[in-house]
Amino acid sequence: MSIKSDILKVKAAATVLSTVSCEIRNAALESVAKALEENKEEIFKQNAKDLENAEKLGIGEAVKKRLSFNEDKLKSVTDGIYQLINLEDPIGKITLSRELDSDLKLYRVTCPIGVIGVIFEARPDALVQIATLCLKSGNCAVLKGGKETACTNKILFDIIYNAAISSGLPEHCLLQASTHSEIDELLDCGGYVDLLIPRGSNGFVKYIMENTQIPVMGHSDGICHIYVDKEADLKKACSIVTDAKIQYCAACNAVETLLVNRQEAHKLLPELISALKKAGVTVNATREVADICQVDEVVEDGFNKEYLDLAITVKLTDNVKTAIEYINKNGSHHTDAIITENIETAEEFLNGVDSADVYFNCSTRFSDGFRYGFGAEVGISTGKLHARGPVGLEGLVTYKYKIYGNGNIVGDYAKGIKKFNFKDI
Amino acid sequence: MSIKSDILKVKAAATVLSTVSCEIRNAALESVAKALEENKEEIFKQNAKDLENAEKLGIGEAVKKRLSFNEDKLKSVTDGIYQLINLEDPIGKITLSRELDSDLKLYRVTCPIGVIGVIFEARPDALVQIATLCLKSGNCAVLKGGKETACTNKILFDIIYNAAISSGLPEHCLLQASTHSEIDELLDCGGYVDLLIPRGSNGFVKYIMENTQIPVMGHSDGICHIYVDKEADLKKACSIVTDAKIQYCAACNAVETLLVNRQEAHKLLPELISALKKAGVTVNATREVADICQVDEVVEDGFNKEYLDLAITVKLTDNVKTAIEYINKNGSHHTDAIITENIETAEEFLNGVDSADVYFNCSTRFSDGFRYGFGAEVGISTGKLHARGPVGLEGLVTYKYKIYGNGNIVGDYAKGIKKFNFKDI
Secondary structure (H helix, E strand, C coil), X not given: CCCXXXXXXXXXXXXXXXXXXXXXXXXXXXXXXXXXXXXXXXXXXXXXXXXXXXXXXXXXXXXXXXXXXXXXXXXXXXHHHHHHHHCCCCCCCEEEEEEEECCEEEEEEEEECCEEEEEECCCHHHHHHHHHHHHHCCCEEEEECCHHHHHHHHHHHHHHHHHHHHCCCCCCCEEEECCCHHHHHHHCCECCECEEEEECCHHHHHHHHHCXXXXXXXXXXXXXXXXXXXCCCHHHHXXXXXXXXXXXXXXXXXXXXXXXXXXXXXXXXXXXXXXXXXXXXXXXXXHHHHCCXXXXXXXXXXXXXXXXXCEEEEEEECCHXXXXXXXXXXXXXXXXXXXXXCHHHHHHHHHHCCCCEEEEEECHHHCCCCCCCCCCXXXXXXXCCCCCEEECHHHHEEEEEEEEEEEECHHHHHCCCCCCCCEEC | CCCHHHXXXXXXXXXXXXXXXXXXXXXXXXXXXXXXXXXXXXXXXXXXXXXXHHHHCCCCHHHHHHHCCCHHHHHHHHHHHHHHHHCCCCCCCEEEEEEEEXXXXXXXXXXXXXXXXXXXXXXXXXXXXXXXXXXXXXXXXXXXCCHHHHHHHHHHHHHHHHHHHHCCCCCCCEEEXXXXXXXXXXXXXXXXECEEEEECCXXXXXXXXXXXXXXXXXXXXXXXXXXXXXXXXXXXXXXXXXXXXXXXXXXXXXXXXXXXXXXXXXXXXXXXXXXXXXCCCXXXXXXXXXXXXXXXXXXXXXXXXXXXXXXXXXXXXXXXXXXXXXXXXXXXXXXXXEEXXXXXXXXXHHHHCCCCEEEEEECHHHCCCCCCCCCCCCEEECCCCCCCEEECHHHHEEEEEEEEEEEECHHHHXXXXXXXXXXXX
16 A cells, blocks of 8 residues: 555645644644643653664664653653644745735735655654644655664654644544555655655665655755864864864764864864864874874875764865865755954855855864754754755745735736836835 | 766756855856847757658647747746846745754755756757756756757757856756657656656656656646536636636646536536537536536546546536545546635635645646746755645755854764754854
8 A cells, every 4th residue: 555645635735734723733732741741651661662673673772772762752842842832823824925016915925835844763752843833834744764663653643643633633644654665655756745854874774865856955965174274363263172072073064074274183183183182083184284283184085975983084274265165065054153363264164165054263063953943853954955054944835925915916017007016015 | 888977077066056045146147148139040040950851751730839949938938047147046045043052053055956957848948047047046947958959959958058058157057859769768867866857748747757766746637627606706706717628728727527516416517518518618528517517528437537638527516515525536636626706615624625725716827836926947846745736946956054163072962061042043
């Protein structure tokens, strides 16, 4: 049985959900939060089954942490839902209103995108987070979670879906896909699914991006750079570079490549590298860096590497121009920073680097929806269209143009019988 | 020789162009307009060659009109350039500014997308229009025109490019692709080309959309509907439906399917169909329509047809709900209108129809950037992400997040040593 016929029902529900009031959507979110709290023992029981299976399969501790759904995770997702309820309604906002003629008015109004396909690996809390973000923004969602948490996903989905429809949201507003083959079916649903949001490893996201005609919001690689300029404050540089590497090295916004000004390398490198090594970071560097101070390994190519680990590549570069060129060519357009006390050099870097997030004298780790004050985060996008960088609720809306007329026809304007007046109102 | 190596140079030029001031971009546009005027005799001469070739190939008069580049077309494109100069700079606009902490400021700033690939059939004036739109918005462009106007395209490109770089825009900011095989090479340039804008027939645009991983802005089909409600003003309905069909029937925003309320069909149909037939429109309709009044052909399926000609499909439907369902299922999400005197019914239609442009009591032909007062038009998009409906200059920009810090690290906030204050400034 194909999932497509079910997705057609979701598509139909999207028309209904798009016109449901914010009060009802918020009430549904509140029911979801309460239902999750009320059924927590059953959720933990199902999660225990998944964790037992993981144990049997010999899945490592780090991954098992991601699979677990405990009191802490429950609190984190329900807190998130209550925050979401308090956020302003992202739909129905008028972003342009213009009189084309005295009896012909044009409005641009935000509205839901329609059907969002969400495919995620491992973390069952992501299911709750994204399903509720979709409902807040009036979007239907097709959710496909990883098989490692099949039992947890199923109960979470059932609780969310039942709470949503008993609060007045349309039937089929959410759909759970559960078999692996359904991923490829979902990727093939152009025309029914309007946007895909993959959450998982780089390889997984890359696979999604390369195998669908549906627009994808997200990022695969996060190869972030820090350029330490000749006019850098060395104390700031050491602190920022270390934070950007070790504060959470598995994150996509952790620094992977350090570029240091060649002219001042003798002055800058020893302290930078010593700070990194003291923090437990493996330093791989070019020969000319190794000639100045001791490194772990000398590398001469393969620089654009995403370690996602306590390791970094260090390389010299002539100036801010060559740093910009290098980053635009080798980076992943995610987050890149410059350390300098010269604001003009900084501006050149911020304007020239073609990345979603460009920073002056601070850690690349700030690139995150919560740290930007967006409340809920849909994800981080390295695409340039629609939404770029950390994406809040507004990434889940589009707009439509509405015109209110009174029998107006184009022929009258073409013939000069009537004239447009284009007055913003 | 592959075009990819040339596109790499364009990609590098994009970094430079993105930082060129609006004064210089406007001065370049002025030089372009003047150079086109000064070299018009040579342009007309090259165009004559293309038209001679078209003659030899037996190309029809309608297409030949599109191929021609004469005084009128020159005036129209240079007028367009002078208008473009007067439009506000779309880049460098700050759309969010927020203090994350007293010494940590976040800004969201509009910036060019980068490299735009433009592929168009026939009309050489489109080359001038889109090249200048790209330069105004700080984007580099790769232009591929149709072989039918190869001579005209070549001279237009040379004039524009030389005027642009002698005004201070970076070398390689524009590139002309001239052989047909380069289309497929261009479609394969993901990572170097950020956005594709195809302009041409439906089949052509569909081919582009289905054969690239690069985001595409545009539309293939324009299957627009008008629903005549039971509470319609019949006079308005006749006038609007006729205008929407005949004012320019080859346009994407011309109406293709007329849905009429079944309950009032006996009252509404005779005048509607008589108005259409009087205007020379071929009326294809279902059996139940034919039972009420005479039609040209009875059809029972294949309704979602884009005629692009003086022909229309007429069909009955129960009410606004069924009309919405029908349009969402069979339309192309372009432009759809309702004729009614009941504003509540109208609101239900405008909210429920999942199209870029939804109209109340006016012709579908209003769906156009010029008629929306956008000045220059990039195209009309039926995609829901980034830009939807008629797209002005703002469809050619994206944004980046800039943070200005003072040595700030995430560790301090994670440990609670410092606190975010999230104050919009």
